[in-house]
Amino acid sequence: MSGGEGFFLEDRVDARGVDWKLLRRLLRYVVPHRGILAGALLSLACGTVCQLSGPYLIKVVIDRHVTPGNLAGMGGWVLLYLAALAGAMGFLYLQMYAVSVLGQRVILALREEMFARMERLPVTFFDRTPTGRLMTRLTSDVEALQELLSSGLVSTVGDAAVLAGTAAILLWMDPRLALVTFAALPVLVLFVELLKKRIREANREMRRKLARLNAFLQEHVTGVSVVKAFVQEGKSERRFDALNGEYAAESVRLTNYYSLYFPGVEMFATFAVALLLWRGGLSLLHGAVTFGTLVAFLEYAQKFYNPIKDLSDKYNILQSALASSERIFQVLDSDVSPEYAPVPGPALSRPSPPSRPSPPPVLPVPAVEFRDVWFSYPRPPAEGARADAEGPPVLRGVSFSLMEGETGAIVGATGAGKTTVLSLLCRFYEIRRGQILLFGRDIREIPREELRGTLSLVLQDPFLFSGTVLENVSVGGNAVDGALSVTGVDRFASEWEAGLSTRVGERGGQLSMGQRQMVSFARALSRDPKVLLLDEATSSVDPVTEHRIQEALGAILPGRTALVVAHRLSTVLAADRIFVMHKGKIRESGTHPELLAAGGIYRRLYSLQFLEASGT
Amino acid sequence: MIREAVDAVSAGRAGGAAAGEALARAVAFMALFAALNASFRFLARRSLLVTAREVEQGVRRHLFSHVIRLPLPFFHATPTGDVMSRMTNDLTAVWLFLGPGLLTLIGTSISWVMAVAFMLRISPSLTGLSLLIAPLVVLLSREYGRAFHRQHRLVQESLAGMNAALQENVSGIRLVKAFALEAREEERFGRQCREYYRHNLAVARTSAAFHGAIGFLAGAGVALVLYLGGRAVALGELTLGGFVAFNAYLAMLAFPTMAMGWVINLFQRGNAAMGRINEFLRRPTEFEGKGVAAPGVLPLPREDATGDAGEPPLLEVRDLTFAHETGGRGEALRDVSFSLRKGEVTGLAGPTGGGKSTLFSLLLGFHPAPPGTIFWEGRDAAEIPLPELRRRVALVAQDPFLFSESILYNVCFGRDALDPAAAREAVSLxxxxxxxxxxPHGFESVVGERGISLSGGQKQRATIARALCSGAPFLLLDDALSAVDAGTEREIFDGILSVRGERTVLFSTHRMASLSRCDRILVLAGGRIVEEGTHDGLLSRRGAYYDLYSRQMLARELEDSS
Structure with a gap:
């Protein structure tokens, strides 16, 4: 891997043993379903009673009927045995089902919570987390919890009960032999300790490799046309092989540990029984214990180590579940974008206006105002830099204002920071310094819903959702019909068989670029926004279509504020005010004739960009 | 082993020292056996599980190789989330059967065979009787197996649906935020999650019922033996010891029989998943079924070749008519004919949706063009192997896609190896x-997913550099400069013109300034070539081209007079 490593947020976490805090937090998700859990445990208990009565019934049959050779009434006992069995299986069914319901519900809740949190994470998070990696967290990491939450939890409770009971019986029967029985425990614990750290680490490493593999996969499925166009199937394959191999190596390492684990635990258990046999046998020879006690002890020792084997199995499930839950909680703990935070009451944050002056001299409040705005994109956390380290400034003290009903055009060379101005106005990123005001209010004080209901954005890259044309347009708001006709979407859609119900495909891939832009334009208009934000939206349509849009804009813009990142002369000419950006600053502003007359940057830009764009 | 030790103890209860020795020996044997058993099981687990991992790795690799060779329309019709799901979740299901599933299968089979062998030694007739339930178990397994298969398919499908919803949401996150669509998206994703939940519970129900039923059948065998065996003992046909031991072995069978239920569940899940994987693997790749002409096959003679009698044109398109399979939007191209000479720079103009992008994807073989419609140096494109065809052409698509790698990697993407010198040259052009x-890191700067850290214009220029760097003689630029300003477009166009002669260029744009500098202009509207000629020639014809671009002219004239 040559790249990607420094740029993206890595999901490394510190190696620890069982993190009780993590586990407790995980169990908190079970609490709402404690009724189901209780039901499962009850079924487990009843089922166990039924199951345990089986051997007793067999003993009765043997003692009362088989040994004395008395067959009368034996059938009844056998039927009773069958009834007990049916009961046991009925309870097994209930327990298994309840346990699945529990696990699935917790997972459903967790997944929905993760998604809701994810939706509220800042754009920066998405800039730096590959889609494939995010998807791995919401799917396979959540899935890994299921085993723990369903079968693991209930049977662990059962196992623990059996373990405690057996230990008590052993101690009660013969404390000395009981201690012999437990003698292997410290060795076993040591063995488990030695392996578990490695297992956990391997598990985490494996999940990390898998996430990386999936990110690669995802990217190459999305960009498959580029791979094809440049005939790079072979290269992609080789790189995929390398990642796949790394993942497989890690999973083999984990498999090796596990392969060592189960047989090892069992071996120590058998050692314990052998030890017991030896010590017990010697005691027997010295007459210290009875034969019956020794046999019973051997039975119980095996019963003692069985749940331990099971528990160590559950421990593995727990390990991998914890590795996953760490990554899940990382998402849940990421700070949501500040715009989702509750907005401080206006009375608190804004000085209350002085006693209302008489209306006439009220100064008109600008619709959009930037006051000395400084901004830099967060630098990728490469080379040990702090994650929130700032990159080079993109905006350096930008100030401008746009009155209500005005159209402002931002012009300037690529990389001057034009798109950033729109992103900041939408509050995709937080500014470093300064203030952005919308109708006189700091955007940090405007509730998100209100802010986004006021603004409507047409992105440079017209992303459409995979649905119909109509669905995409009505995502914006209710003014669908007007938006459709004004942008001409209804016109070109009517030429298709399915009309507005034509499916646009993933990312709108079934439509041409120009059509996608017009749909996204219609989408923005359908919400009847107070401020329209356009980012080079008309750059991929032919002049006739563009003209139609300009006309439409002419019909829409009066009374509506618009801020446009413009590359076209026609757009610039239609603007009331032009802001010339250069290297992160607004260098000039004014109307077209004013700026031309001033003979500054705009004049040069004009002759270089716009005149040539339209002229021969 | 335990029995031997117990025997030693009971035999030597009176014996003293000798008994202690025998006991120690038996215990030592037991420990040794435990160690041997553990190492054997370690090896068995290891070899089986590691093999399963290797199979998983192999299938994933095969699947990736196959999938990236599937034709492009496949990717348009299949959501990325679905493709991903098959390559991740379905593959995991396959591994779960091949690894843990097979391990359990083998382990339980061994227990089964051994228990049955011991039972046969005690009483063949009772064994026969107790195995009477076996056909019932088989029958039950088959019935439930079918249900499992159907339900697991639904589970895997809904998982893919969930994936697709998630994937789309993440890709469009800016839009979601800009339009405050969070609630809508939560509802959409939640719906998929609940469907997945529902299907999973269906599997859980089946699984629980199956386990119960199998357990009951296994226990019923015990009851049968209890009744009939008990009679046999009472009648003196079987010893009490034998009866007890037989029952013990039968009880030993119960666990593996129930474990089989789990294996069948895993098997059906793996099977359903493999079915979904196979759906992809069975699709022919775009390289299959195409006349892969052996090198050296002579190009078809074309008696009516247009143009000079000598060299055939680099590219000739004749009567090309094409309709997309999906969408029902009629023919995208109709009777398109033109030819391009080597070294020419040709502009492609026309309204949005006029068929330009379709034409480009046909030239690249993304969609199969009908035979006899596209000719490269006189050779029918339908007969040119796709890799060879695509190596001739470097495409700059409308939608600039970059990999989350360094700029150097991206610019050199069309080359076999990284070449900083070539990259520098391409980036300058x-x-x-x-x-x-x-x-800060120059060419080593990582651009982020889809080039997120670059501006739109930078992304477009990076993709142009990538096309120039690939060394393909034919450049296709599909409205590739829409996000750069006119001045930069002019400079880039200068760069492209500087390689004119070596490279043939087909350039679609809406900017008249660039069109006016092309050697020739084709006007594609409504899927047809409606006009062809030079900029001046077309303007003076006052046809479609004039109608399209006079507005740009007018705007400029207005400006000049003001």
Whole structure:
């Protein structure tokens, strides 16, 4: 891997043993379903009673009927045995089902919570987390919890009960032999300790490799046309092989540990029984214990180590579940974008206006105002830099204002920071310094819903959702019909068989670029926004279509504020005010004739960009 | 082993020292056996599980190789989330059967065979009787197996649906935020989650019922033996010891029989998943079924070749008519004919949706063009192997896609190896060099997913550099400069013109300034070539081209007079 490593947020976490805090937090998700859990445990208990009565019934049959050779009434006992069995299986069914319901519900809740949190994470998070990696967290990491939450939890409770009971019986029967029985425990614990750290680490490493593999996969499925166009199937394959191999190596390492684990635990258990046999046998020879006690002890020792084997199995499930839950909680703990935070009451944050002056001299409040705005994109956390380290400034003290009903055009060379101005106005990123005001209010004080209901954005890259044309347009708001006709979407859609119900495909891939832009334009208009934000939206349509849009804009813009990142002369000419950006600053502003007359940057830009764009 | 030790103890209860020795020996044997058993099981687990991992790795690799060779329309019709799901979740299901599933299967089979062998030694007739339930178990397994298969398929499908919803949401996150669609998206994703939940519970129900039923059948065998065996003992046909031991072995069978239920569940899940994987693997790749002409096959003679009698044109398109399979939007191209000479720079003009992008994807073989419609140096494109065809052409698509790698990697993507010198040259031609060199890591700067850290214009210039760097003789630019300003477009166009002669260029744009500098202009509207000629010639014809671009002219004239 040559790249990607420094740029993206890595999901490394510190190696620890069982993190009780993590586990407790995980169990908190079970609490709402404690009724189901209780039901499962009850079924487990009843089922166990039924199951345990089986051997007793067999003993009765043997003692009362088989040994004395008395067959009368034996059938009844056998039927009773069958009834007990049916009961046991009925309870097994209930327990298994309840346990699945529990696990699935917790997972459903967790997944929905993760998604809701994810939706509220800042754009920066998405800039730096590959889609494939995010998807791995919401799917396979959540899935890994299921085993723990369903079968693991209930049977662990059962196992623990059996373990405690057996230990008590052993101690009660013969404390000395009981201690012999437990003698292997410290060795076993040591063995488990030695392996578990490695297992956990391997598990985490494996999940990390898998996430990386999936990110690669995802990217190459999305960009498959580029791979094809440049005939790079072979290269992609080789790189995929390398990642796949790394993942497989890690999973083999984990498999090796596990392969060592189960047989090892069992071996120590058998050692314990052998030890017991030896010590017990010697005691027997010295007459210290009875034969019956020794046999019973051997039975119980095996019963003692069985749940331990099971528990160590559950421990593995727990390990991998914890590795996953760490990554899940990382998402849940990421700070949501500040715009989702509750907005401080206006009375608190804004000085209350002085006693209302008489209306006439009220100064008109600008619709959009930037006051000395400084901004830099967060630098990728490469080379040990702090994650929130700032990159080079993109905006350096930008100030401008746009009155209500005005159209402002931002012009300037690529990389001057034009798109950033729109992103900041939408509050995709937080500014470093300064203030952005919308109708006189700091955007940090405007509730998100209100802010986004006021603004409507047409992105440079017209992303459409995979649905119909109509669905995409009505995502914006209710003014669908007007938006459709004004942008001409209804016109070109009517030429298709399915009309507005034509499916646009993933990312709108079934439509041409120009059509996608017009749909996204219609989408923005359908919400009847107070401020329209356009980012080079008309750059991929032919002049006739563009003209139609300009006309439409002419019909829409009066009374509506618009801020446009413009590359076209026609757009610039239609603007009331032009802001010339250069290297992160607004260098000039004014109307077209004013700026031309001033003979500054705009004049040069004009002759270089716009005149040539339209002229021969 | 335990029995031997117990025997030693009971035999030597009176014996003293000798008994102690025998006991120690038996215990030592037991420990040794435990160690041997553990190492054997370690090896068995290891070899089986590691093999399963290797199979998983192999299938994933095969699947990736196959999938990236599937034709492009497949990717348009299949959501990325679905493709991903098959390559991740379905593959995991396959591994779960091949590894843990098979391990359990083998382990339980061994227990089964051994228990049955011991039972046979005690009483063949009772064994026969107790195995009477076996056909019932088989029958039950088959019935439930079918249900499992159906339900697991639904589970895997809903998982893919969930994946697709998630994937789309993440890709469009800016839009979601800009339009405050969070609630709508939560509802959409939640719906998929609940469907997945529902299907999973269906599997859980089946699984629980199956386990119960199998357990009951296994226990019923015990009851049968209890009754009939008990009679046999009472009648003196079987010893009490034998009866007890037999029952013990039968009880031993119960666990593996129930474990089989789990294996069948895993098997059906793996099977359903493999079915979904196979759906992809069975699709022919775009390279299959195409006349892969052996090198050296002579191009078809074309008696009516247009143009000069000598060299055939680099590219000739004749009567090309094409309709997309999906969408029902009629023919995208109708009777399109034109030819391009080597070294020419040709502009492609026309309204949005006029068929330009379709034409480009046909030239690249993304969609199969009908035979006899596209000719490269006189050779029918339908007969040119796709890799060879695509190596002739470097495409700059409308939608600039970059990999989350360094700029160097992206620019050199069309080459076999990284070549900093070639990359520098290409980046200069694309007028991107200064900005790259100003970046903190220069050519090593990582651009982020889809090039997120670059501006729209930078992304476009990076993709142009990538096309120039690939060394393909034919450049296709599909409205590739829409996000750069006119001045930069002019500079980039200068760069492209500087390689004119070596490279043939087909360039679609809406900017008249660039069109006016092309050698020739084709006007594609409504899927037809409606006009062809030079800029001046077309303007003076006052046809479609004039109608399209006079507005740009007018705007300029107005401006000049003001």
């Amino acid at each position: 694309a007028r991107f060099r200064d900005e790259v060199e100003e970046m």
